[in-house]
Amino acid sequence: MSRVNREKLERTLKRRFFYTPSFEIYGGVSGLYDLGPPGCQLQNNLIQLWREHFIMEENMLQVDGSMLTPYDVLKTSGHVDKFTDWMCQNSKTGEYYRADHLIEQTLKKRLLDKNTDPHDVKNIENILVTLDGFTGSELNRIMQKYRIHDPVTNDVLGPLAAFNLMFQTKIGASGQLKAFLRPETAQGQFLNFNKLLDINQGRIPFASASIGKSFRNEISPRSGLLRVREFLMAEIEHFVDPLNKSHEKFNQVLDEEIPLLSRRSQESDESIPVRMTIGEAVKSGVVENETLGYFMARVHKFLLKVGINRNKFRFRQHLSNEMAHYATDCWDGEILTTYGWIECIGCADRAAFDLTVHSKKTGRSLTVKQKLDTPKERTEWALEVNKKLFGSKFKQKAKVIESILSNFSQDELISKHEELNKSGKFSCQINDEVVELDKSLITIKMKSTLQHVREYIPNVIEPSFGLGRIIYCIFDHCFQVRADNEARTFFSFPLQIAPIKVCIATISNNSNFPSIVKKISQILRKKEIYFKTDDSNTSIGKKYARNDELGAPFVITIDFETMKDDSVTLRERNSMKQVRGSIDDVISVIDRMTHNPEAKWENSTLQLSPIKI
C-alpha cells in the first residue's frame, strides 16, 4: 500500500469511528486512543478467535491478573532497573526525544544524502541494523560522533538519561505503597505458578494465558495505533521441563511453511527471510526446539486466519544484544505495513529467569516435583542449617534466608565451605542486607542421598501478542481500492473478523420497510449475527459504499419486491456479486458462511438466483 493510501486508510478509519484519539475534544493525549464501535467489535472478534485458537485448543489456564502491581514485584522481575529507554531533552524548547528513534531517523536521512562519506554509509548501515540493542553509552557515542541534534530546531541536545517506562502510582490512604501499572501480563501468571500447577494436578508441560491491558509510558509516541501508552496484550506462558522441550502436537504442524530471518542471516547482512517448514527449521537447528517451533507455526496459522497477508509476515530472530533482560532467545513475528516491519508478536524463551528471581526474593519454592520411577543416588555438597539456633537468631527472616541458602549452586557451596573452614564464618547478601553465618548455624559437607523426586524450576516459552498492533495491521492489509474507481475503498476483512457481518439496507425510506427491517433484525439477533441497519433516505449505491468502508461482508437489500414475495437481494462485499432469494434462505447463507470460515460464496449461494448488475 502506498503512503497516499495510508492517509486514505487512516481518514476512513477515523471517519467511520474505528478509532479516535482519546479525549480529542480536550486536545487529546499522544499515545492514547479509543476504539469506536466497529473497532471495538473487531477487537472482540479477534479476542474470541484468539481464545479459540490458543486457549481452547491447548486447554490453557486463563488468568485475569491485576494491572496495579507493587514495586517489589517489578523490582525483582528486573523492570524497575531495565525497562527503560534513553532520552534526551532540548533545554530550549523543553521537547524530549527518544535517543534510538532520533538516531535512526537522522541517520536514515544521512543515508539518502549524496554528500555523506561512503565510509560513513557503511558504518551507518551497520548501526541501523543493531541499534535496538545499544546501551546508553553506545547511543551517546553515536549522538556525539554523528553530531545528532534536534531535528526541528537543530539545537544541541542535553545528555542522555535513562527513563523508566512504567507509570507510577501509590496504593492506599497512606500513599506508602509504591506501585506501577503492569508493563506485561506475564508477571501475574508467574506469581500464580504454584496454583496453576496444582489445578493442573502437578503435571507439566502446561500453559497459562492472559488477555488484558498493559502500559508503557512512551517518551514521545508517534505512528498512531502502533506506538501507544495503553495497549491490549495476549500472553501465553508455556511451562516446560528444561530437559525436554519437545511438544506432543509438533507433528501436527510439521509442514507449516514459515518465513524465517535467523540471527545468523542477519549477521551476514541477509534481509530476505528463508521460507521453510517448521519441521525443517527445528531439525536443522534454526529454531531451537519443538515447543518454540510449535507455537511459531500456530502463530502463523492464526495471523493468516485473521486477515494478515501471507507475504507481509516474517519471523525475525533477535540479535544477541537486542533481547529483553529476561530472554535467552526470541523470535519476533513482524508484519509489514507502510510504517515498515512492525513487531507484533514475540516468541521468547524466558528460561527459568522469572520463577527463579521471584522464588529467591520471596523464599517460596516455585518448582515442579517429578516422581522418579527409579530413585537415583547422588553425592554432592549439601548445606545444613541448625534450625533451632537459626530460628531464634533470625526470627521472621529465617525462612527467607534458608530459602536463599537452599538455592546455592554446587560452586557456591564449595567456596562457602572453604570460607567456613578458613575463618569459621561467611557472609551472605539477603535482599538489601548482609547477614553473617558461622559454624554454629551452618554445616556444609559432601552427602549421598537417594533421590525419589526430581525437583526443578521449569522453563517458560512465551508467545506474546500485541493485539492492538495486529488490529492496525489487519486494517492495513485489508484496505482495498476498487479496480474501477479510486475513490471507492473497502475492507476485505475475513468473515470471522468483520465487525458487522451484515447490513440491512432499504432501497428507500418507504413506510412499509421498517416492519420488514424489524423482522430480519429479530432473526439475525437470534442467530447471534451482528448487523446494522441503514434505512436512511440515501441511494442504495451510496449505502453499499458506506457499508464497504465498514467492511461488512454482506448487505441484505429490502425493496418493493420484498413487500410482495418476501424476497431480498444479498450482496457480497469483495466481488460485489448479488443474488436473490427469500429472507430465510438469504439469512441461512449468511449464517453458514459466518460460522464456517472455509465456506465459499459460489457454493453457498447455489440455491439463490444470481442477479446481473
Add this chain to the structure above:
Amino acid sequence: MSRVNREKLERTLKRRFFYTPSFEIYGGVSGLYDLGPPGCQLQNNLIQLWREHFIMEENMLQVDGSMLTPYDVLKTSGHVDKFTDWMCQNSKTGEYYRADHLIEQTLKKRLLDKNTDPHDVKNIENILVTLDGFTGSELNRIMQKYRIHDPVTNDVLGPLAAFNLMFQTKIGASGQLKAFLRPETAQGQFLNFNKLLDINQGRIPFASASIGKSFRNEISPRSGLLRVREFLMAEIEHFVDPLNKSHEKFNQVLDEEIPLLSRRSQESDESIPVRMTIGEAVKSGVVENETLGYFMARVHKFLLKVGINRNKFRFRQHLSNEMAHYATDCWDGEILTTYGWIECIGCADRAAFDLTVHSKKTGRSLTVKQKLDTPKERTEWALEVNKKLFGSKFKQKAKVIESILSNFSQDELISKHEELNKSGKFSCQINDEVVELDKSLITIKMKSTLQHVREYIPNVIEPSFGLGRIIYCIFDHCFQVRADNEARTFFSFPLQIAPIKVCIATISNNSNFPSIVKKISQILRKKEIYFKTDDSNTSIGKKYARNDELGAPFVITIDFETMKDDSVTLRERNSMKQVRGSIDDVISVIDRMTHNPEAKWENSTLQLSPIKI
C-alpha cells in the same frame, strides 16, 4: 446461606482457583485479586451474555476507551473535587479508617448493646439509614457525639480528612501531564458523543456501552471480592431527548415484576420492597419514566438469567442526599449476600450534567440538532459578538469565550444586558480567568427568529454494572450443599455461565483411555464447548465431587464398556442423574442444552438409557 457456609464457599473458591489475592507470594495487596482459570472463564461467559443481552439487543455502540485520563477531564466531570471518601487516622498505629464504615460498624454494635439508651437507639437507626449521603461535617459531628474511637485499640482518632479515591499518575517524559486511572468508563463515552451521534446518523435515542476495568483507591478495603481497587465494569449511556423519555420497546417488558424499595418507602421506614410490574411502576410514577423502567426490567431479566436468586434482589431508590454529584435520580440494583445487601448495579439519570460541563469547558458543542417539521417563531434575548474585534482581542481564546457566552441562559442575558446598559461593560468568568467585555464587543437585545432546528443537550440514563460484584453474588447464590452430605458442595451455575460445561472423566488410568479422551476432546473443541479432563488415578466418586466444586453441569465417564461399544455415561450435576448412550448422542445432548437455556434434562435425554444409581 449461613456464615459457616460463607467460609466454606470462600475456601472452595480459593482452593479451586476461582480467584486468589494478587501477589500472594509477596504478601498480597488488599483490594487486589486475580481470577484463576474457572473464575476467568465464568467472567468471559458473563461478558458474552451481557453483550448479547444488552449491546446486541439494542444495537448499542460499544466503545473501548483509555483508562489513563488527564486531570482536566476529571476536574470538569467533578471527580477531582467530589469523588472522595472521608477518612481518619490513628496517629499511634498509623492505621487509616474510612469514616462512614467505622461509624456504621460501631453504631451497629451499639444497637446490639442492651445498655444503649433507647432514645439513642432511635437516633442511631435514623443515622444508619441515611449515612451514605452524609457530608464530612455531619460525619465529624457523629464521630464526636457517639465518641467513636479506634475499634481495635480504642485510641482517639485524628480529625476527618477528605481522601480522593482516584489513583494518580503522570504521563510523558516531562512528568507534567497529571492523570488519573479512570473511576468509571462513562467519561470516555461522553467525550465521544459527537462521533457516536454521527455514526448513528444524527438520530436519537441511542445508547453507547463500555466494558472494562476501572479503579478506586479504597481507604482500607475488606470484604473480599466485593470491595476492590481494580474492577470490571459494564456501563451503558443511553442518550435521550429530555422532553421525551418514552421507550420504543417498553411494551415488551410491561409485565416484568420487580421488587422496588422507593425513596418514599424508605423515608417511611419501610424496608420490604413492593413487588409490582414495571408497567404499574411507571404508570403510578414510582419509576420516573419508561426508559429508566425499560432498563430496570432488562437488568432484572439479565440477573435471573445469570444465576441470581429472584428472592435476593431488589431495586432501591437513592435517598436525595445519597446520590453521586452527577445524578438526579438513581435506583440501585442490590443483591443479598452474607455480607448484606450489595449494590451491584446503578440505574442513574445523569440528566445533561456531563455533556454540559464538558461542552462548557472545551467550547465544543455536544448537542442534538433536530429538524423541525414546522419552523417556530421565537422571541428572546440574544447576544451578538463583534467577531472582528473579538478575534483580534482574544486570539485563540476567542472560540472558548464565544461558546461560553452562547450558553448563557435567558436570566443571565437579562442581567448582563442591565449591566451593559448601566456601566457599559460586564465581566465574565472564563475557566480560571476573568474577562471584561464592553459594548464594542457585545450587543444584547430581544430578537425574533424563525427556528428550523431544535438544538438540545440530550439527557443520559445510565445502567452501570459492577461485573466483579455480580460474579461474587453468583458464587454466593449458586453455592449448594448436598442434602444427604454436608461435606459435599456444588455450584448450581446456569449452563451458560458455568466455566466448564463438561468434564471428561475416566474410571481408571487404563492405558486405552487416553485415545478415547482425545477423540471426545476433538469433538467438543469443534463444537466450541469448554471442557476439562480428569484422567488421574482417582475414584470416580471423587472425580464427581471435584467436578461439582467447579460447577461443571456434566461429566462424561469413560469406562471399560466404552472400549467395547463406544458408550459413555453422562451425569448431570444438580440431580446427579446418570444416563448412558453413544459418544455422539451424549455430546449432542450437551451441545443442545448448552446452546439453549430453556432445554430441560428430562426432555433432552429421552433417547438415552437411564441408569439407576
